[in-house]
Amino acid sequence: MNLYKYTIFSILLAIFCLPLGCEKGKRHLELANGLTKENKLDEALAEYTKAIEANVNLAEAYYGRGNVYLEQEKLEDAATDFRKAIDINPKYIDAHKKLAETFVKIGAPDDEFQKRFKAIENDPDNPLTYVELGVFYHKLEKDIDAIEQYKKALELDQNNPYIMFNLGVGYLDMGLYEDAENIFKKAIEIDPNYDNAYYNLAVSLHKQGKVDEAVKELNKTLEVNPKYSNAYVVFGLIKLKEKKFEEAIAQYNKAMERDPDNLDARYQRAIIFALQKRYDDALTENMAVLEKNPKYVNAAYNIGVIYHRTDRLDKAIEWYDKVTKKIDPLYEDAYYNRAQIYSLKGDHSRAYSDFISYSYITKWRTGKDPAVVYKQDEIKEMFLQSVPVLKGQEKDREMELKSN
Structure with missing residues (x-):
């Protein structure tokens, strides 16, 4: 296996490293580490680079x-350096972790499929090439294909926890929570x-309703x-499900104290505000999320719903339009809610068109047909008792909230 070849090559190079160069490299390394802690990334x-030049x-x-590259979002450069660190020391645990993290963040260009297939062709015994292809499939939401690649990688390196981690995430996204639980363990x-x-592991347990076990693993996460x-x-989600809103907010606040850019915490806090009918606070929070990430579709959708529920219908349509036209054209609930508004306005032609879009997307996602409506004038009756729903909580037509 090529990883072993790299190890042998590294040992040989280490033997021939001149003492002066090695020592100089370590001095540059110590200086760079200090600069990184001070967030002086360019200097670091x-x-x-000087450390590497002194000792390859x-x-x-x-x-x-x-x-540093990862912090600067130079993801391909980061992946290259983490791979190099692993080539030199295949047991470098932190480098494996960071490489897996980088793979997840990489947004691959169109030709990346061929690059990754070629990498496997050229180095079929390297498990990381299969992991990269798996992550690429994962980003395309082809979870079955991603899982297949992770399994191939695991066959080549059966005790690699970072490959297991990627496989577990694939299982999570497929809704195979018990399989995910086992592989994370x-x-x-x-x-x-x-x-x-x-x-x-905590997430997979929570998805199975094993709340006490999930709490135990969350505490272990924080210990580490x-x-x-x-x-x-x-x-916070656990407290939300128990309808202990203030306790949930306290947990989201803790998340944001540790990471002010944790958008999921801010988004979930907006859900609590909406449930408490603090709609202006909810709008402010969702807007803050979108300022950081304009593609955070659930936040945009919930803004539309809040305007909808407070009878600011033109603003609601504006936000449903943003969802369907600029962020996610397959976000079926935005079509459904916009159809409701058009029906209320007496524009049954547009309402019918939106409902048909909703129906097609729903069938594509679930394989099941929603309620069938054959005539435009039937739309009005259908929406008379309908209530616009938020996304984040458990399904409830009176108030549904959708988490990521």
Whole structure:
């Protein structure tokens, strides 16, 4: 396997590293680490590069530079450096973690399919090539194909917890929560300090309704990494389900104290405000989410719903339009709610058109037909008792909220 070849090559290079160059490389590395802590990323980048130039076998320097690239959203450069660190030291646990994180964040251009197939062709014994292809499939929401690639990677490296982690995320997205639970547990057995594995194990347990077990794993997540803000988001979701709104808000606040840019926490807090009919606060929170991430579709949709529920119908249509035309043209509930408004306005032709769009998308997603409406004038009757719904809570036609 090529990973072993790289290890042998690294050992040989290390033998021939001149003492002066090695020492100089370590000095640059220490300086770079200090600059990174001070958030002086450009200066840190230069020092990491000097460390690598002085000692091409300094895995920590590649890892450090990779972290800077990741922070700067230079994802391909980050992936290259994390791979190099792993090539030098295949047991470099933190580099494996960061490489997996980088794979997830990479937005692949159109030709990436061929690049990834070619990488597997050229290096069929390297499990990371299959992981990269799996992540690419995952981004395209082809979860079955992604899982297949992760399984191939795991056949080549059966005790790699980071490959197991990716496989577990695939299972989660497929709704195979018990399979996800089992694979995350295996990852944790191999790496007891793997915070992402503990967190996703908690999510898989929560999805199965195993709340007490989920809480236990969330606490373990925070033991390993006290700054893991998403753990508090799930704590908040548990309190939300129990309708303990103030306790839920307290958990979301904790998440944002640890990470002010945690958009899921802010979004969930907006849901609580909406449930409490604090609509202006909910609008403010959702707008703040969209300011950070204009593609956060549930926040845009919920803004439309809030305007809808407060009878600001033209504003509601404006936001449903944003959802369907600019963010996600397959967001079926936006069509349904917009159809309701058109019906209230007496524009049954547009209402019927939107309902047909809703029907087609619903059938495509679920394989099931919604209620059939054959004539435009039937739309009016259909929407007489309908209530616009938010997304984030458990399904309830009176008030439905949709979490990510």
